[in-house]
Amino acid sequence: MMTTPSLIDELECALAAGSNVQRITMLARITDLFVEGASCYSDGQITLFDEVIARLITAIETKARAKLSSRLAQVRNAPPGVIRTLAFDDDIEVARPVLAMSERLEDADLVANASNKSQQHLAAIAERRSLSEAVTEVLVARGDRQVVRSVAKNSGARFSDAGFRMLVKRSNGDDALAMQVGVRRDVPHQHFLRLLQEASAAVRNRLAAENPGAGGAVETVLGGRITMLEASLSEHRTDMKYTRQDISELKLFILPKR
Numbered sequence: 001m002m003t004t005p006s007l008i009d010e011l012e013c014a015l016a017a018g019s020n021v022q023r024i025t026m027l028a029r030i031t032d033l034f035v036e037g038a039s040c041y042s043d044g045q046i047t048l049f050d051e052v053i054a055r056l057i058t059a060i061e062t063k064a065r066a067k068l069s070s071r072l073a074q075v076r077n078a079p080p081g082v083i084r085t086l087a088f089d090d091d092i093e094v095a096r097p098v099l100a101m102s103e104r105l106e107d108a109d110l111v112a113n114a115s116n117k118s119q120q121h122l123a124a125i126a127e128r129r130s131l132s133e134a135v136t137e138v139l140v141a142r143g144d145r146q147v148v149r150s151v152a153k154n155s156g157a158r159f160s161d162a163g164f165r166m167l168v169k170r171s172n173g174d175d176a177l178a179m180q181v182g183v184r185r186d187v188p189h190q191h192f193l194r195l196l197q198e199a200s201a202a203v204r205n206r207l208a209a210e211n212p213g214a215g216g217a218v219e220t221v222l223g224g225r226i227t228m229l230e231a232s233l234s235e236h237r238t239d240m241k242y243t244r245q246d247i248s249e250l251k252l253f254i255l256p257k258r
Contacts (some may be wrong), residue, residue, distance in 0.1 A: 024064045027056045031071055038075050050079030057085065066093040073097035080104045087113055092120040099124035107132050114138040119147060126150040126157075133160040140166045145174065152180040164191040172198045182207045 034049045057065055069086045072078040083104040089095045114122050115138055122143045136159050139151045148170055151157050168191050171178040178199045
């Protein structure tokens, strides 16, 4: 058992005067001990592992921390304090495994991380199997193009009304993102219509082709635009902002009714 005097003594020696190699060896032994019996440990025992491993990781090199992160990322009852420490490590090789996979991280941890860490940290979070509305709002608001595209295509991500609004806004001029948002089954109708209004003709046609049910929405949006253009043409005959050619070209984007 990890609490035997010999192992505790070794730990104290490794921390006090041991070399980096000794500390890494000690960490490997303790991690092995934890992983092998993780399913059987009580909360109190996990807390003890948390304290011991936390002391060791403050004194080891990046490569060893990254290896620890990979080993603990998929352990459902991994020491929570250690997991949080690894997640907030500035080195993405250390943080990525737990940010992308660990179930020990709570929404508050993910929101704090996404609010303050690098775009690489945000990209790792965007890959998680499931994401809450609170987390996706931060990812969409703060993430770069790669992060936003990643979270938009994540089928396990949930978005609030504000989150979808930001997604649609960021889709303007980004056909790849517009497509990813447009094919989501959970996108609210009003945001889908707004997306169509801002999307390129290529995106509108692809969305209509991939989702036959979207054809009516495309026609509705473009039909409304044509009505506005025709009204403008009638009101400004001498200084026309739009020409009849503009209207004719816009009508070509409307697919035939099925």
